[in-house]
Amino acid sequence: MIFCVASLNVETKVIVNNTSPTFDFKDALFKNHTLSIWIESINKETGNVIVNGLDTRCPSIPFTWDWGDGCIDEGFFPKRHTYVDTTKNYILKVTSHYVDGSTDEAELLVRFVPPKIDFKLLPRNISVIVPNYKVSLKSRIPGYGAPKLTYFDDSFLSIINRTVVEYVLSVASQIQMDFANDNVYLINGSFIQYLLRDVSFRGGYSLWYTEPVAFVMGDYMMRDSIPWSSLFHEMGHDITLNSPADYIYGGKIDGYANAIFSESMAQIFQHATAYEIINNAEKYGLSEDLVFEIKQSAISSIIRVKNSYEHYINSGMKFSSWNDPRTIEDETFDTFMTIAYKFFEHAEKADLGYRMPLKRMMVLLQTFCEKDKERQIQIYRF
Numbered sequence: 518m519i520f521c522v523a524s525l526n527v528e529t530k531v532i533v534n535n536t537s538p539t540f541d542f543k544d545a546l547f548k549n550h551t552l553s554i555w556i557e558s559i560n561k562e563t564g565n566v567i568v569n570g571l572d573t574r575c576p577s578i579p580f581t582w583d584w585g586d587g588c589i590d591e592g593f594f595p596k597r598h599t600y601v602d603t604t605k606n607y608i609l610k611v612t613s614h615y616v617d618g619s620t621d622e623a624e625l626l627v628r629f630v631p632p633k634i635d636f637k638l639l640p641r642n643i644s645v646i647v648p649n650y651k652v653s654l655k656s657r658i659p660g661y662g663a664p665k666l667t668y669f670d671d672s673f674l675s676i677i678n679r680t681v682v683e684y685v686l687s688v689a690s691q692i693q694m695d696f697a698n699d700n701v702y703l704i705n706g707s708f709i710q711y712l713l714r715d716v717s718f719r720g721g722y723s724l725w726y727t728e729p730v731a732f733v734m735g736d737y738m739m740r741d742s743i744p745w746s747s748l749f750h751e752m753g754h755d756i757t758l759n760s761p762a763d764y765i766y767g768g769k770i771d772g773y774a775n776a777i778f779s780e781s782m783a784q785i786f787q788h789a790t791a792y793e794i795i796n797n798a799e800k801y802g803l804s805e806d807l808v809f810e811i812k813q814s815a816i817s818s819i820i821r822v823k824n825s826y827e828h829y830i831n832s833g834m835k836f837s838s839w840n841d842p843r844t845i846e847d848e849t850f851d852t853f854m855t856i857a858y859k860f861f862e863h864a865e866k867a868d869l870g871y872r873m874p875l876k877r878m879m880v881l882l883q884t885f886c887e888k889d890k891e892r893q894i895q896i897y898r899f
Contacts, residue, residue, distance in 0.1 A: 538796040542788065543865050545816045546823055546858075552613045552621040557595055561629050564600035570611060572621065578614040585609055585627070603629040606806040626809050634681055635802030642707040643694050645686035645752075647679050652711050654727040657704075658768045661726045666713040666733060673714075673739045681807070682743060685794070686712065688801050689749050692793045693756045693786055696875045700883050702759040704728055710755055712748070714739075721747050723754030723783075725767050730755050745811045746787055746818040753786025754779060761883040769885075773839035776849040777856070784822060784857035789871035791815035796870075819861065825854035 554570035570580075571594070579591040584598050585607035600607060606628045613621040647669065654663040674682060690710060694701060701708055711731040713724075718735035721744070732751035738744045758767030758779065770778055791811055794801065798808040829835070829851035837848040864874050 538792075538870060540792070540795045540812065541865060542792070542816070542819050542861060545819050546861055546865060550621055550623070552611065552623045554594075554609070554611050554623045554625055556625065556627065559627065561603060564603045564629070566598050566600065566627055567595050568598070568609065568611075568625070569595040570623065572613050574613070574615060574621075576613050576615050578616070581612040581614070583610040583612075600627065600629070606630060608806075608809060624809075624813070626806055626813070628676065628806065631676060631678065632681060632804040632807035634684060634804060634807070636684060637800075637802050639684075639687050639691055642703075642709065643687070643690050645683055645690050645710045645712060647674075647683050647686070647712045649679065652713060652729070652731070654724065654729070654731060656726055657728050658726040661768070663724070663727050664715070666715055666731075669712070669714045669734075669739060673736075677743050677807070682712075685745070685803070685807070685811070686710075686748060686752070688794060688803075689752055689790050690756075692790050693749075693752060696786060696789060696872065697756050697760045697879050698876055698883065700761045700879070701756055702762045702765050704730070708756075708759070710752060721751045723751045723758070725755045725758040730759070743810070744814060746791060746814040749790040749815075750783045750787035750818075753783040753790070757782040757786060760879070761885060764886055766882075766885060773842060774849075776840060776847070776853055777838050780849070780853040781856040781860075784854065785860050785875065788815055788819050788822075788857075788861065789875050792871045822854050822858050822861070825851050826858035829855045 551573040552570065553572075554568055557567040557569045559566045572580075579593055580596075581589065581591055582596055582598070583589045584600070586600055586602070588598070606626060608624055609627055610622060610624045615621075649668055649670065651667055654666070656663045671679070690708070694708065709729055711729055713731050713733050715722075715733045715735050718733065719737045721732065721734045721738055724731040724733060732748070732755055734744065734748070734751075738747060759765050766778065791814070794803070795808055795812050795815070798805075803811075832851070835851070837852050840846075840848050860874070860878075864871050867874070
């Protein structure tokens with residue numbers, strides 16, 4: 518199923534450069550939080566919810582619970598609450614109180630009903646399809662295999678349906694194409710991506726080199742909720758490895774040093790995409806509850822970037838530009854996460870947002886040519 522624009526011959530772009538963002542990643546990047554909360558159980562018929570959590574500072578003062586329905590109380594984990602009106606969703610905020618007078622906060626969405634979207638017309642030729650049928654892939658690059666995959670049936674999309682997922686991912690695709698200055702290799706004039714299913718894989722991966730272009734998630738990633746940030750990450754691989762259009766990075770930077778470019782760029786694209794969607798949600802017709810889920814997904818993943826950066830610093834800054842094939846360890850992990858972190862740090866401290874710094878960086882990277890490829894090969898041989 519494809520939202521309305523896929524059946525229309527329309528090329529409408531809704532690119533927004535928000536000069537007054539309401540959201541940024543400063544709190545996640547530059548502050549340390551010790552409080553986390555999660556839903557233990559929820560009964561969507563009775564409205565009964567049990568929420569559990571953890572604060573590693575182990576406060577002795579009861580937590581403050583703002584349930585989002587007008588009820589505020591105090592208590593420790595776990596905590597029970599009953600929502601009387603289950604025709605809408607709620608944002609729960611829990612606050613920790615410490616003896617020194619400081620506090621910490623954590624929020625989560627209590628979802629009873631699906632999100633409501635005001636669908637906008639989007640370009641058909643850069644949309645994302647979440648098929649309910651098998652898709653045959655073929656490789657565009659010699660030596661790269663095209664796996665046989667399946668699709669996500671409706672059991673994975675019972676809360677947020679297929680049409681909504683396609684729409685949000687198509688918004689993300691439009692944003693990422695803009696990041697790449699529309700300098701991306703097209704297949705028959707289009708860059709349509711497919712989200713496919715790998716039943717035996719626990720993460721996600723990009724099939725940037727296939728026709729059609731695809732990205733893949735395992736059942737584990739899609740079972741309980743939509744992993745928005747991870748999806749934006751794999752789409753970032755698809756875009757950056759198919760750029761520049763006349764001399765794509767994909768297939769030319771292979772080898773043990775591939776992760777330094779590929780993973781750094783995917784991290785940057787995924788969080789820059791979330792930033793743009795969150796700050797321009799109204800323009801894209803996205804509901805508050807859906808935007809909150811995207812925000813929480815992106816905050817969670819960018820905190821992992823920050824943690825890797827701190828590990829890199831605290832472990833002696835062991836810069837690794839390539840992965841040793843003799844080990845199972847990903848030696849480059851902290852390095853490419855640090856590269857991504859430094860981009861976020863500079864963007865946040867400059868208060869310029871993410872779009873223009875990323876577009877400028879892509880202009881530089883899109884000078885990639887045969888001489889650069891040969892130089893990389895010589896370095897690798899050395």
